[in-house]
Amino acid sequence: MKTTQKSPALTLLGQKDVKYNYAYTPEILETFSNKHPQRDYWVKFNCPEFTSLCPITGQPDFATLYISYVPDKLMVESKSLKLYLVSFRNHGAFHEDVVNIIMDDLIKLMSPRYIEIWGKFLPRGGISIDPYANYGRIGTKYAELAQLRFNQHDLTTMDHVDNR
Numbered sequence: 001m002k003t004t005q006k007s008p009a010l011t012l013l014g015q016k017d018v019k020y021n022y023a024y025t026p027e028i029l030e031t032f033s034n035k036h037p038q039r040d041y042w043v044k045f046n047c048p049e050f051t052s053l054c055p056i057t058g059q060p061d062f063a064t065l066y067i068s069y070v071p072d073k074l075m076v077e078s079k080s081l082k083l084y085l086v087s088f089r090n091h092g093a094f095h096e097d098v099v100n101i102i103m104d105d106l107i108k109l110m111s112p113r114y115i116e117i118w119g120k121f122l123p124r125g126g127i128s129i130d131p132y133a134n135y136g137r138i139g140t141k142y143a144e145l146a147q148l149r150f151n152q153h154d155l156t157t158m159d160h161v162d163n164r
Helices: 078-086 095-110 141-152
Strands: 031-033 043-053 060-070 074-076 114-121 132-136
Touching: 043 078, 060 095, 074 078, 074 095, 095 114, 095 132, 114 141, 132 141
Parallel strands: none
Antiparallel strands: 031 074, 043 060, 060 114, 114 132
8 A cells, every 4th residue: 555645656547457356455555646735625435336245154245335535635546446445345344344444544545634434235134234434633623523524424314325
């Protein structure tokens, strides 16, 4: 995983013969420089085809992931994010763990001002699990934003997303 503060060369964007790795691969994530670091703005990814495996049964779990962040100096490159998410295909982890692993990897990668991830997993055994995690940079207004959004999560129709 690239964690440098300057924008490294993007190696995946535009490449046609990229091989998909179905084993957890955080090293594939790439960044580029934020061209507007003086401004707060949201970057949102809707990922409706996420899959991972139940660590106990080995059965597939399907979800839509919603990843939203306020960038600082670095941003995640979307093709590398797609390949990273595909790398969970054969990774065994509970839904709650998946959301937290992805959030931790993205924080380590780009050090965003704020980030939140919401996993809307399809029901298995009649129960759906929708873990939500967020983070705001400690000691800043983004920590306050994180607390506010955490407290209000899933309480309003604005935050409601229905993928079922």
